[in-house]
Amino acid sequence: MTRFxxxxxxxxxxxxxxxxxxxxxxxxxxxxxxxxxxxxxxxANDKPLLLWYDGAPYFPTLVTxxxxxxxxxxxxxxxxxxxxxQELIEPKGWMLWPPIRYSYDTINYARMAPAExxxxxxxxxxxxxxxxxxxxxxxxxxxxxxxxxLTLFSTIIGVIVGAVQGFYGGKIDLFGQRFIEIWSGMPxxxxxxxxxxxVEPGFWWLLGIMxxxxxxxxxxxxxxxxxxGRNLEYVxxxxxxxxxxxxxxxxxxxxxxxxxxxxFMPFILTGAITTLTSLDFLGFGLPAGSxxxxxxxxxxxxxxQAPWLxxxxxxxxxxxxxxxxxxxxxxxxxxxxxxxYSN
Amino acid sequence: MDKxxxxxxxxKISFAQGEGRVEAVKGVSFTVNAGETVGLVGESGSGKSITxxxxxxxxxxxAQLRGAVQFNGExxxxxxxxxxxQIRGHKISMIFQEPMTALNPLHTVEKQIGEVLAIHxxxxxxxxxxxxxxxxxxVGIHNAHTRLKAYPHELSGGQRQRVMIAMALACEPTxxxxxxxxxxxxxxxxxxxxxxxxQLQDKLGMAILFISHDLNxxxxxxxxxxxxxxxxxxxxxxxxxxFASPQHPYTIDLLNAExxxxxxxxxxxxxxxxxxxxxxxxxxIKKGFFRRTVGHVKAVTDLSLxxxxxxxxxxVGESGSGKxxxxxxxxxxxxxxxxxxxxxxRIDTLDQKQFRPLRREMQIxxxxxxxxxxxxMTVADIVGEGLDIHQLASSHSREQQIISALAxxxxxxxxxxxxxxxxSGGQRQRxxxxxxxxxxxxLIVLDEPTSALDRTVQSQIIDLLRSLQKKYNLxxxFISHDLxxxxxxxxxxxxxxxxxxVEQGATREVFAQPRQEYTRELINAAFETDQSV
Numbered sequence: 029m030t031r032f033x034x035x036x037x038x039x040x041x042x043x044x045x046x047x048x049x050x051x052x053x054x055x056x057x058x059x060x061x062x063x064x065x066x067x068x069x070x071x072a073n074d075k076p077l078l079l080w081y082d083g084a085p086y087f088p089t090l091v092t093x094x095x096x097x098x099x100x101x102x103x104x105x106x107x108x109x110x111x112x113x114q115e116l117i118e119p120k121g122w123m124l125w126p127p128i129r130y131s132y133d134t135i136n137y138a139r140m141a142p143a144e145x146x147x148x149x150x151x152x153x154x155x156x157x158x159x160x161x162x163x164x165x166x167x168x169x170x171x172x173x174x175x176x177x178l179t180l181f182s183t184i185i186g187v188i189v190g191a192v193q194g195f196y197g198g199k200i201d202l203f204g205q206r207f208i209e210i211w212s213g214m215p216x217x218x219x220x221x222x223x224x225x226x227v228e229p230g231f232w233w234l235l236g237i238m239x240x241x242x243x244x245x246x247x248x249x250x251x252x253x254x255x256x257g258r259n260l261e262y263v264x265x266x267x268x269x270x271x272x273x274x275x276x277x278x279x280x281x282x283x284x285x286x287x288x289x290x291x292f293m294p295f296i297l298t299g300a301i302t303t304l305t306s307l308d309f310l311g312f313g314l315p316a317g318s319x320x321x322x323x324x325x326x327x328x329x330x331x332x333q334a335p336w337l338x339x340x341x342x343x344x345x346x347x348x349x350x351x352x353x354x355x356x357x358x359x360x361x362x363x364x365x366x367x368x369y370s371n
Numbered sequence: 372m373d374k375x376x377x378x379x380x381x382x383k384i385s386f387a388q389g390e391g392r393v394e395a396v397k398g399v400s401f402t403v404n405a406g407e408t409v410g411l412v413g414e415s416g417s418g419k420s421i422t423x424x425x426x427x428x429x430x431x432x433x434a435q436l437r438g439a440v441q442f443n444g445e446x447x448x449x450x451x452x453x454x455x456x457q458i459r460g461h462k463i464s465m466i467f468q469e470p471m472t473a474l475n476p477l478h479t480v481e482k483q484i485g486e487v488l489a490i491h492x493x494x495x496x497x498x499x500x501x502x503x504x505x506x507x508x509x510v511g512i513h514n515a516h517t518r519l520k521a522y523p524h525e526l527s528g529g530q531r532q533r534v535m536i537a538m539a540l541a542c543e544p545t546x547x548x549x550x551x552x553x554x555x556x557x558x559x560x561x562x563x564x565x566x567x568x569x570q571l572q573d574k575l576g577m578a579i580l581f582i583s584h585d586l587n588x589x590x591x592x593x594x595x596x597x598x599x600x601x602x603x604x605x606x607x608x609x610x611x612x613x614f615a616s617p618q619h620p621y622t623i624d625l626l627n628a629e630x631x632x633x634x635x636x637x638x639x640x641x642x643x644x645x646x647x648x649x650x651x652x653x654x655x656i657k658k659g660f661f662r663r664t665v666g667h668v669k670a671v672t673d674l675s676l677x678x679x680x681x682x683x684x685x686x687v688g689e690s691g692s693g694k695x696x697x698x699x700x701x702x703x704x705x706x707x708x709x710x711x712x713x714x715x716x717r718i719d720t721l722d723q724k725q726f727r728p729l730r731r732e733m734q735i736x737x738x739x740x741x742x743x744x745x746x747x748m749t750v751a752d753i754v755g756e757g758l759d760i761h762q763l764a765s766s767h768s769r770e771q772q773i774i775s776a777l778a779x780x781x782x783x784x785x786x787x788x789x790x791x792x793x794x795s796g797g798q799r800q801r802x803x804x805x806x807x808x809x810x811x812x813x814l815i816v817l818d819e820p821t822s823a824l825d826r827t828v829q830s831q832i833i834d835l836l837r838s839l840q841k842k843y844n845l846x847x848x849f850i851s852h853d854l855x856x857x858x859x860x861x862x863x864x865x866x867x868x869x870x871x872x873v874e875q876g877a878t879r880e881v882f883a884q885p886r887q888e889y890t891r892e893l894i895n896a897a898f899e900t901d902q903s904v
Contacts, residue, residue: 261743269757270730
């Protein structure tokens with residue numbers, strides 16, 4: 029992290045962040061989990077990572093091979109988990125499997141669904157026979173990515189709107205604020221439900237719909253910082269140098285507003301993840317079959333006789349949100365100029 | 372003589388900072404006797420305010436105190452918090468520098484003073500009100516009963532300082548600590564407050580510990596002084612002795628640091644750089660549901676002035692006279708009415724975008740050297756920014772121009788990759804001047820460029836500005852409330868009051884023979900202590 033050049037201020041902040049042990053450890057744990065789940069296809073998949081057949085390598089996770097490649101009968105993709113595939117391949121080569129031989133949508137027909145945890149399915153299977161651990165890994169990834177994307181876009185929009193309102197003030201500010209007041213008064217959960225019944229909401233649709241109501245979080249903070257910042261002497265000095273408005277806003281005033289923004293971001297992220305999970309729980313979220321933590325919670329509720337579903341969902345959600353909140357707290361402390369850490 | 376009222380013995384104060392500790396005060400000793408005024412003089416950073424705060428134990432958590440502070444024979448450093456609260460505001464009270472921030476903006480005068488009375492003397496409401504009224508009259512607030520319900524923002528700076536003094540005196544303390552009590556005030560008000568303090572001292576017989584960087588003031592009001600430098604007392608003695616025969620070289624420096632000298636004489640036929648006619652800046656006051664304009668705050672009214680090549684035009688006036696607004700209006704940083712000609716071109720009719728290319732010809736240096744530099748940019752970026760905006764330099768010559776601008780203002784060009792917080796106030800002001808200078812402007816508006824600086828640094832900056840003017844034939848508009856500085860800088864001066872010109876003319880003539888009563892008052896207030904020598 030310290031490789032790229034940080035100015036002294038940011039160096040001090042990074043030191044402050046590291047001094048908050050809880051936040052620092054949380055950042056590491058979260059990063060490890062996030063990297064692992066980013067590589068979900070390599071960690072949990074129903075295809076071998078590498079396949080050696082007849083003196084040549086094959087990469088089933090990247091390329092789709094028909095059965096005929098390995099001397100089978102049909103032009104369909106081969107199901108590597110079946111005994112039939114192994115009988116075809118084993119004599120002339122070998123397969124390297126990922127640690128978990130299930131993808132999020134692989135159905136284990138061998139056991140009665142939902143099946144309790146076993147050596148094969150480490151966290152058991154859900155009520156459609158899919159491996160819970162694989163689904164958790166994919167679900168974690170999609171939750172975090174969704175949260176990050178929503179945070180990123182709502183930050184960009186929020187900062188721009190707040191900056192324009194605060195910098196120009198006057199009528200723009202007045203009408204902007206009134207619009208936000210009306211817009212934030214909309215019952216957004218109902219609107220989400222209504223909208224998601226018009227379209228089949230995929231990842232991007234859902235992101236767009238939620239963005240409609242999420243961008244306002246930062247506007248007030250950024251606006252306030254810009255109202256204050258435009259009267260700072262160094263901003264005036266830059267204006268006297270002949271600097272244009274856009275550069276003035278983003279080069280000189282924005283860095284002041286960034287502290288408030290960065291402080292808010294981890295909490296926007298946790299909020300976004302929770303919202304997505306609750307929509308999935310209600311069945312208005314991601315399309316059916318997608319790996320999602322909300323859907324796992326719903327399954328846990330519907331299958332009380334299979335406690336591993338509910339317990340897993342609870343543990344994963346609470347761990348993820350706890351780590352994020354700890355990181356957020358450490359960020360907030362690191363950026364607080366009054367916070368003072370002594371040895 | 373019996374025991375002194377306050378005895379500070381070998382006081383050391385250090386602050387935890389990062390990994391180590393910074394020693395701010397390194398073994399200071401002094402005494403204050405009952406009924407006496409002792410001055411603590413020094414430049415900023417000399418540790419004088421910290422010493423004063425430590426007496427009341429008002430220092431932040433990370434401070435560590437060693438040594439002894441004896442008050443009435445008791446050791447204050449051993450007091451518990453509850454015991455300290457009995458002392459603060461009761462036996463020892465304090466007046467702060469900035470009357471605006473030291474009063475709570477949400478409470479009325481009556482409530483703020485009454486609070487002290489309730490805490491320490493246990494007065495009930497009606498008794499407190501009566502006493503408050505008495506105190507307000509004591510500190511010379513006219514029609515005190517109408518002012519009881521006033522909020523701080525309804526009072527002028529001088530009145531606020533009087534209220535602060537009334538608060539400090541509420542419990543008739545035996546020691547009053549005055550930390551730069553008049554620095555934020557205009558000269559004429561300054562004098563009133565000082566007179567008030569000495570009257571009150573006679574009446575109530577308290578001792579005053581007077582902290583200031585201003586030697587003229589100190590000389591006027593104190594019996595004894597301690598000169599502080601870098602956390603140590605370098606010289607102490609009775610005021611007359613120290614001023615008559617200073618021993619320590621630093622004291623001599625301080626005494627000689629009064630701004631002196633004259634601007635370079637001007638050739639008679641230098642062309643006009645800027646001509647402004649009938650400048651008017653009125654801020655509308657809007658009221659009611661439809662925001663109708665019911666009146667105006669007249670910051671600047673029908674003001675005309677001209678400035679020539681290589682000339683310094685001083686603009687003096689007290690706070691609120693509209694001098695800063697005028698400076699901003701001339702640079703189009705504040706919307707205004709009236710005609711402005713710059714280098715024979717009308718600029719009042721241009722919009723901001725059309726005007727932008729012309730901005731490099733006219734620059735501004737602000738008062739506060741801490742606020743006017745972006746804390747997130749290196750010195751090279753700050754100075755070079757103007758070059759980037761106006762595309763005046765290729766990347767190679769940019770570096771060269773930055774180096775030469777820094778050399779011009781007397782800074783080591785090697786420091787260009789550091790950040791503003793690593794520099795002192797005077798150095799920062801030099802950076803701000805370099806930022807203006809690098810664009811090779813014709814006109815620089817200097818808005819109180821020396822007011823936030825110590826006297827010794829002030830004279831350096833004035834020398835620098837004068838030499839730069841000679842070197843580049845610059846024109847300055849020099850805005851200041853400090854007449855001594857203006858006198859040393861300006862060819863001509865304009866005296867402003869209430870947004871209008873009261874008097875203008877060549878500096879020497881105005882100072883020698885002020886025609887207007889107001890000018891005379893200003894000059895008297897500023898130079899009185901000099902003349903009394």
